Amino acid sequence: MPDLAPFELRELDHTDLFGIFLAVHALPGSVLLLHTTVGCKFKTQLHLVEHDWFRPSHDRRLWTGVDDARLIQGSGERLLEFATTWYERRKPDVFLVTTNTAVELSAFDVDAAVQTLRGRLPCPVVLLKAPGYEGSLHRGYRRVVAEVARLIDWSPAPEAGTVGIAGYLFDRYEMDHAANLSELRRLLGLLGLRTGGVLLGGEELARLRQVASAGTIVTLPHAHAIERELATITGRRTVATDLPIGFAGTSAFLRRVAAATGVAPERVEAAIDRELARAAPPVARVADRLRGLRVAVALDTPMAAAVTAWLTELGVTVPIVCLTDGEEAGEAAFLAAAERMGAAFRERPVVLAGASRNRALAAMRQEAARRPIPVVVGSSFHQLHIWGGWVVVEIGYPSIEKHWPYPMPWLGFNGAVALVQRLCDAVGHAF
């Protein structure tokens, strides 16, 4: 029987293009010039408009208007004219140009046009081709992270006790990210480290250049694939970590960073102790009531591993995990990361890695039919469960229903407590 699975939509079907655009959104002062056919316009801003209520992204995207005639005649000249005109209007710090497969197959003058553009514009011009048959949101994002790293002058000597962070997925300007970044800086501060900069964290290139003061680059999971590349580009020591989510996850993060930066073990353990002494008591007050709660998790692999690990620390049962990062999703990677972050499975969850949205949802509903699952930690794409008596704790991208005028992190010790707060809200239907 023919298999329909390869043709089904996933929750997120993005290839590199949207990831590149997301990174442009996270880098104020940059613009993305789409040298593509018309449909690609809608693969960018349209997917952020409901997710980010704080800052519009429509003005970060330009389109050269490629159509059949321009493909036949050659579109390089159009690209040059358009980019030059729009440089004058926007004066961006960085000009990123992207193409799609249709243009790549038929327009052979794009590379030459971009080369000319580099000589013509006073800002960096970066060409990132984005065929629609491969890649991912995360790959596109980290490609920009690597390019931004290349634009930074790493020749000055690093400052002692300064670290940079790479691979933070900054997808909107709401206060969840402000809180996360603040918590990350605070965590590193516990070790006596200063954060030189975050690639990317909503700061413009001029400020990001300060990241060069870092002697160590902490690479979060979405930058692991470019860790070596970053080490080569920056000449700095790199340390790959999991996401600092939950008590054990955050503690593991601190220990790993401390080991890489030469912070004494007793200092990090003392810091962890102080934090837990503050954060554990309020969690303990409610953890008893959450014990045995069944929660489904539907997130990308690194986030799912971290959240699941924290849930299991709380005594919450996670019967099913759907890894939503498409071809990058992996059950082995999930289990290994969850283990590193202290997951305490009483029963190993069913893990669906990169399954289509139809199959993932069917599996979750089947599991819920077996025994109710009152809460899903996932994205807006699981909100149908509201109608079925499920409550969705939206986290990450896309969060269309959940917005943050108030700073509430999910990273770090403070984020761990905040996640417990959200679980309590979800369980009690009291928001």
Next chain:
Amino acid sequence: MTGFMAQFAEMPGAVTVVVFGERDCVNAFSRQNASLRFEPRWDVYTAALRESDVVAGAAEARLDECLRAIAAELPSQPVVVLSTCLTQVIGADAAAVCGRVAADTGMTIVAIDTSGLTPRSQAEIDDWFAETVVDRFADGTPPPPETWEFAPVVIVNLFGYFGERRRSGQGDMPPFAYEARDVLKRLHIGLNGFVGLGAPFEEWRRLAFGHLAAIPERALFPRLAAALERKGQRVIELPPPKGIAATDAFFARLAAEAGFDLQPHIEGVEARTAALNVAEAARSRFAGRRLVYGIGSHHNFREDQLAWEGLADLPLLRELGFDVEVVIQERDTPEAHARIRRNLTALGLDVSYRLFYEPAVLAPSIRDGGFEFAYLADFLAEQARQAGVRMVNLGSVPPGYGGVERAVEAIDAAAETVFRERYGRYVEGR
């Protein structure tokens, strides 16, 4: 493809859609904002063409595989295959594959050449979509006699007055559908199909039956008009009923088609009486206040906002007393000015206008105009905020008498002043 998907994403479960392209092509429509998001099963598929399919000339084989997999799991639903830029560039023949699989499986499979290599306007796509439904999916079967509870003199289809989007899960039609059904019943007119972006597929399929069809602008929807005429319907142009006068005119024209004078039949229409009261009260608040009305920026495939250059909501805003000026996202060329003046004249509107070349530069223009209110596409909210004006989302003016009250509610909500008066200086222009 984007336009067709915008329509199909609002009618999940009715048609199986295959996007004949790369995986990323399915991101050319918003699944976040569509009814599709809430559905437990997404009947949208991608041929997920890989580099090897393109290089080896195997795109058609991949589509064949996809369609046969669909036939095995979902044999009863019609299938639509939408082509993309890539399949056009490589010359892949979707129609041949669809024909072959349809012949083998007995399924209805329709290939539509929706490549983005030839950009089309939103109205062109809506027109094409509607024509496709009428020609390929509507069977012209008369509805059962009990449908209207009376013997209709005329059976009418209304296209493009849907206004508010139906949300899947609620299952109901927008308020104007009920209002129109009620008023038309008084005129012995049977309302058959009531369609537009957001209408259920079953409603669309009714379009092929009826005596008369009303569309918002004939020049904008020629393919649909021709398709309906091929089905034996008379097609008339009726501007969207936005505001009391426009709604009166809308129903008066339909009444005339049935051989009636509208006036005696609308005396008891409660919605109209309520609208008159609401409008009168609203005028005391809004009369003379400056409102900027933006067109040329929105991208939502809503027929009532595409018709009449997007100015169809303007009569209601003027009825409420606003001093309106139009801003148009358009290149400043002599041809553009000529066309805009021609359209405004055709609409009988003596409003001034100004042009802006891209959304990011709208705020200064609004600030210079001394406006208090802005009626703009939602994504321009930041521009309105920077200009310090009260923003009403384009599309907040629903059709019909009932639409007056809902429009006033939306404007009142935007005009809410306590927070702004107390704290606006900390917010505006930042």
